Structures are given as C-alpha cells and as structure tokens.
Amino acid sequence: MAKRRKRRRRRRGIPPVFIALFLIVIVGAAGIITSYVKKYTPSDTRMDLEQYYKLEGQEEAALILQDTVSDSKGRVADGKIYIPYSVVTDTLDGRFYWDEETQKMLYTTPDAVMEIQPETTFSTTAGTEQEEGYVLVKEFDGSYYIALNFLEKYMQITSQVYESPARAVISYKWQSMQTVEAKKDTVVRYQGGIKSPILSEVKEGDSLQLLEEMENWSRVMTADGLDGYVQKEDLKAAEETELVYEGSYEENYTSLTRDYKINLAWHQVTSEAANSAFDQTMEEVKGVNVVSPTWFSVTGGEGTISSLASAEYVDKAHAKGMEVWGLIDNFDENVSTLETLSKRSARTHIIEMLLSEAKRVGMDGINVDFEALTEEEAPHFIQFIRELSVTCRANNLVLSIDDPVPQYTAFYNRKEQGIVADYVIIMGYDEHTTGSESAGSVASLPFVEEGIVQTLKEVPREKVINAVPFYTRLWTENNNGMVSSEVFGMDQADKYVQEKGMEVYWNKDVSQNYGELVTAEGTQKIWLEDEKSLEEKMKLVQQYELAGVAAWKLGFERADVWEIISKYLQ
Structure with a gap:
C-alpha cells in the first residue's frame, strides 16, 4: 500500500526587501511633507530692533x-x-x-x-x-x-x-505720498519673504506708507518708523495721500518785492569817473527802473570793503525814476571768501559798512554778486545772506542775489535765498566763457530756459529775475587746437561781422544768429546777442511770469533793445 505523503503548505510572507523599500518611501514622503510644510510655513522669528x-x-x-x-x-x-x-x-x-x-x-x-x-x-x-x-x-x-x-x-x-x-x-516734506491700508491683521517683515524675520505686527485698517511695489510683496514704512515688507495680498490698493503740516511754526519772512516788473541794468563802475558819466551812460536808456552800480568789493578777510558809492549818482537816478541797488562782489583774488564769510565778525563788518554807505548815499537796495562759490563756502554764504536780510528788512533795503544757472550749483541753497531775500537773479549767460574747452553760445535759448525752469523749482516766480547778456563772444579755434575768445558789445560785434564779410544765418537750435569765418590762424565763430535773440529770451520772461529782467551791462547794448524789453514787461 502506497504511502501518502503529506505536503506542508508554506505561508508566503512579504519579502524583507519590499518592507525596506516601503519604509524608505514612507520616510521619504514624511520628509517631503515636512520639508514642504517647513518651506511654506511663515517664520515667527522676531528681529531685534536695536x-x-x-x-x-x-x-x-x-x-x-x-x-x-x-x-x-x-x-x-x-x-x-x-x-x-x-x-x-x-x-x-x-x-x-x-x-x-x-x-x-x-x-x-x-x-x-x-x-x-x-x-x-x-x-x-x-x-x-x-x-x-x-x-x-x-x-x-x-x-x-x-x-x-x-x-x-x-x-x-x-x-x-x-x-x-x-x-x-x-x-519734513509736505507733499503727497502713496499709502496702503491693511485688509487684515498681518506682519511687516525685514525682507520680502515669509522666512524673513518679523519687524512688527499690523492690524486690519492700519495705514502704511507705500515705498515700493513688487510682484508679491510691497515695501512699506510703518507709522513708528519701520521700513519693511508686507505680502501684497494683505493690502488694499494704493491711494494718494496729502501730507499736511499741522505744527505751530510759521514762516513770517516779509519781502520788499515790488508790485511791478523789475527792469534792472548793471552799470560797471570802477572809478569816480564812471559815476560822473551817469548822464552820458543813461542818455538813450529807456524803461529801466533799477540801476545796479558795481560800487562795493570785499577787500579783506576781516570784512573790509571798498566803496565808490555816490550820493550825486543816486540823486540823478532817482530823478529818472530809477531805484539804485548797489552791488557788492567777491572778485578780489587775494581775499578768501571762505575765510571771510566763515567769521561772524567779518560778516557783521561787511553788513555794517554796507548799511552805513546805503544811508549815506540814499540807496534803495543791495545786490550781492558773490561768484564761483565752492560747496565748502556755500553754508557760510547763505548765513551771510540771512544776516544781511535782517539788516535790509529793518532798513527798507531791497536785497537781491545774483546766481549762476542751477546746473552744478545746487549747493547755493536757492530755496533759502528765495525765503530770506527779495529777489533771486539768474545770471542766464556764460554758457560758454573764458576757459571753456570749446566755442559756443554765451546764452543759447535752451540753456536760458533750463536755468529758469530749475530755479522755479526752489524760488517763487514773483521773486525770480532772469538776467540777459548784452555782449557776444568772438571765438577763435586756432589750427593748433587752442580756443580763445574776446568780448564784443552789440555794435562792435555787428561791425566785425560786416567788416570780415561773415555769412550769418539764424540758428533755430540756439535762437541766435550764427556766423563763421575761416582764416589763416584758424576758424572764427560767433553767436550774436542782438535784438532778435534778446526778444526770444524776453518771451521766456513773459511765458514763465517772472518778476522781471536784468541785463549785463550798460554800454554793450543798442538803443533798440529797450523797446523790446519794455514790450515784454507790460
């Protein structure tokens, strides 16, 4: 009888390798989830504000x-x-x-x-x-x-x-700004990112100044002075908000500005003889209501000044209906403007001497023509102007200041000048002058207009006077590459052009008549200041509603210019 063998059935279990793989997957998934959670969970770390x-x-x-x-x-x-x-x-x-x-x-x-x-x-x-x-x-x-x-x-x-x-x-800036309101409670972070440390909390409805808007974050300034980032989705749309000064201080500087347009002419006076020639100088002048003789110069670091002021001159000017604003300059190369104006005693001495001379001759104002100021000298200059303004205001003297065009001279502090002084005069010329590397116009129309536009950003138009040139420069570009120039008055320039047979045409880019002549020594170039170019400049005075015009200098003009100037000052 055959034996029946019993077969034992073996249970099949999960192979260890699969278990290991499964555990690896579980651990990996947990790691991924943890990493994901960690990555997208905002940090609650607070930044130390100190x-x-x-x-x-x-x-x-x-x-x-x-x-x-x-x-x-x-x-x-x-x-x-x-x-x-x-x-x-x-x-x-x-x-x-x-x-x-x-x-x-x-x-x-x-x-x-x-x-x-x-x-x-x-x-x-x-x-x-x-x-x-x-x-x-x-x-x-x-x-x-x-x-x-x-x-x-x-x-x-x-x-x-x-x-x-x-x-x-x-x-301290009273102007409009962009603000945003928080839609809900949120936080301001140090940088744009949820992992960046928290600077402060923001409550729903809080207003923040918007500094910069990015794709997902907005850079803001909080009311308590924290510059940080808020998620854009937590903020409402930006609005324009006017920042209004609500303090107690008021600017109460009074000015002696006139209720008519100023038509000023500078008179270069270098001797008593020039004073005596007043009648001859003014013979054909019409419409001028202010004459500014160059009477005073700073001559020493202790504040000493020279004076050519004349009571007879003032009496003659007044008889012609002109005010007299005596000019003071800093043109003495042996005197340091920095050394002088940085001392209170020197500033005070200058002011006292100017007041004494103004009373002696009966002047109506003082015109300050301190040129080529450096950035180091500028703070002392503006303090001198402040102190001088106190004396002028107390003695009914008009205070005016001559400034170059604003390009490269922002440190002159025209804003402060426009507050404490009565008039700020733009010297709208010397675009190209002695020492220029290339020939060019003394005062092209774009140059003049830019000077006006920039000055009006800081000084009220009712205090701005634009100065025009009565002179022209004849330039010579020598064959050796050197550039030189000489100054001509209007008649002298026209005479030279005619004598040399220069062909002249109107250059609309600069709004001047331009002439050129090739000689054996080199090329001569001239941008004429004449009645036509002057009229274009006077149109700017009218267009920008300026306080008036000034002109350098008497003796360089033709009689025709006075009618043109008066036409645009009506």
Whole structure:
C-alpha cells in the first residue's frame, strides 16, 4: 500500500526587501511633507530692533527722516532726543548755523539772530521767550546736536518719538505720498519673504506708507518708523495721500518785492569817473527802473570793503525814476571768501559798512554778486545772506542775489535765498566763457530756459529775475587746437561781422544768429546777442511770469533793445 505523503503548505510572507523599500518611501514622503510644510510655513522669528536700527548703546536714537532710516544717529540725554547739526542743515534744511569763531549756534529770524551757547539754557538776542528745563544744544564726541523739541519750534517739521528702542520719526516734506491700508491683521517683515524675520505686527485698517511695489510683496514704512515688507495680498490698493503740516511754526519772512516788473541794468563802475558819466551812460536808456552800480568789493578777510558809492549818482537816478541797488562782489583774488564769510565778525563788518554807505548815499537796495562759490563756502554764504536780510528788512533795503544757472550749483541753497531775500537773479549767460574747452553760445535759448525752469523749482516766480547778456563772444579755434575768445558789445560785434564779410544765418537750435569765418590762424565763430535773440529770451520772461529782467551791462547794448524789453514787461 502506497504511502501518502503529506505536503506542508508554506505561508508566503512579504519579502524583507519590499518592507525596506516601503519604509524608505514612507520616510521619504514624511520628509517631503515636512520639508514642504517647513518651506511654506511663515517664520515667527522676531528681529531685534536695536540690531535693525544698528544702535550702539542706550544713548543712541534711530532717526527716521520722512521715509528713510538715516545712517546718522540721534542722541538721548535727560529724556530728550538730540539731532546732529549736520542732519538739521544738510537734510532738514534747518536755518541753524554753527559759528566757529564765537563757538555758538546761530538761528536767524526775520528780525534778529539768536545766539545759543552749547550746554547752557537758551539765551537770545532776539527777545524771544526763555526756554526752560533742558539744554538746547549739546556736544557729543566733538559734534553738536540740537534738541528735537527746540527744532519743532523753529522749523516746519513734526515728530513722533518712540521707545524700545529710542527713535524719532520726523516729517519734513509736505507733499503727497502713496499709502496702503491693511485688509487684515498681518506682519511687516525685514525682507520680502515669509522666512524673513518679523519687524512688527499690523492690524486690519492700519495705514502704511507705500515705498515700493513688487510682484508679491510691497515695501512699506510703518507709522513708528519701520521700513519693511508686507505680502501684497494683505493690502488694499494704493491711494494718494496729502501730507499736511499741522505744527505751530510759521514762516513770517516779509519781502520788499515790488508790485511791478523789475527792469534792472548793471552799470560797471570802477572809478569816480564812471559815476560822473551817469548822464552820458543813461542818455538813450529807456524803461529801466533799477540801476545796479558795481560800487562795493570785499577787500579783506576781516570784512573790509571798498566803496565808490555816490550820493550825486543816486540823486540823478532817482530823478529818472530809477531805484539804485548797489552791488557788492567777491572778485578780489587775494581775499578768501571762505575765510571771510566763515567769521561772524567779518560778516557783521561787511553788513555794517554796507548799511552805513546805503544811508549815506540814499540807496534803495543791495545786490550781492558773490561768484564761483565752492560747496565748502556755500553754508557760510547763505548765513551771510540771512544776516544781511535782517539788516535790509529793518532798513527798507531791497536785497537781491545774483546766481549762476542751477546746473552744478545746487549747493547755493536757492530755496533759502528765495525765503530770506527779495529777489533771486539768474545770471542766464556764460554758457560758454573764458576757459571753456570749446566755442559756443554765451546764452543759447535752451540753456536760458533750463536755468529758469530749475530755479522755479526752489524760488517763487514773483521773486525770480532772469538776467540777459548784452555782449557776444568772438571765438577763435586756432589750427593748433587752442580756443580763445574776446568780448564784443552789440555794435562792435555787428561791425566785425560786416567788416570780415561773415555769412550769418539764424540758428533755430540756439535762437541766435550764427556766423563763421575761416582764416589763416584758424576758424572764427560767433553767436550774436542782438535784438532778435534778446526778444526770444524776453518771451521766456513773459511765458514763465517772472518778476522781471536784468541785463549785463550798460554800454554793450543798442538803443533798440529797450523797446523790446519794455514790450515784454507790460
């Protein structure tokens, strides 16, 4: 009998290799999910605000100037925040001036000059109320700082001060800005990205200043001075918001501007004989209501001046219906403008001498013609103008200032000139002058118009006078590559063109008649200043509704020009 074998059935299990693979997949998926969650979960890390503002110690305070976190730091002392003098003058356009000679901080009001001694309570020559309770000007590490509370009394600025960390948010530009409102509670981050540290929280309805708009993020400034990023989806559409000054300070500078257009002519007076030739010089002049003789020059670093002022000259001008604005210049090459104007004693001496001469001869105004100023000299010059304006205002003298066109001379501070002085005169010429590398027009129309447009950005049109040239330069481009020029009056230029047989045509690009002549020595070029070019410039005076015109100089003109000038000043 055959034996029946029992077959044992073996259970088949999952191979270990598959289990291992499965675990690997599970772990990998978990890792992917964790990574995904980690990647898309916003960071809740808070940034240290002292680190954000780069503060070094509790005595420093961050400064947020309008919409910019400044690199400069304020100081905290006795519970007050102090602002660096350099920030007050360079950024905030404050009317404060550190006088090295007297070691005092000066502030010029319309009728006096305050003197503030550092580290002491407020004292003044202006008769204003005594400031109590804190030092107005302090010294830290060799630099001077002014109390923010004091600045708000004498400047059109407002501020909000915050603690932890100490900071001041200062508004000083009163213009429109872009703002956005938070749709919901959100956060401001240091950079655009959910992993960037949080600077602060924003509540639904909070208003933020919009600084920059990107694809998914918006760069904003918070009310308490944090410049950071908010997700764009959390914000409403941007709106235009007008920033209005609501402080107590008011600019109360009065001006002696006339209620008629100024027609000024400069009279170059270098000797008593020139004064005596007044009648001859004015024989064919018509329509001029202001004559400005070049009577005064700074002759020494202590503020000494020379004078050719003449009472007889003034009487003759008045008899012709002309005011006399005596001109003072800084043309003496042996006298340092920087050395002179940086000393209060020298500035004061100049002003006292000008006032004395103005009273002696009966002048109606002072015309300041300080040229070729450097950036280093400019702050001292504008302080001189402020101090001179106090004296002029008190003595009913018109104060006018001669400036080059704004290109390359932004540091002249025309905005301040336009506040404290009565007239700002644009010297709309010398586009090409002695020392120019190439021949060119003295005053092409585009050059003149650009000077007007740029000046009007800082000075009210009722104070802007545009000066025109009565002279022309004849240029010679020598065969050796050298360029030279000589100055001609109108008649002299026309005579030269005719004698040399120059072919002249109207160049519409510069709005002048242009002539050229090839000689054995080289090529001569001339851009004529004549009745036609002058009329184009006078059209600009009318178009931009300027306060008037000035002309350099008497003796270079033809009689025909006066009718043209008067036509556009009606």
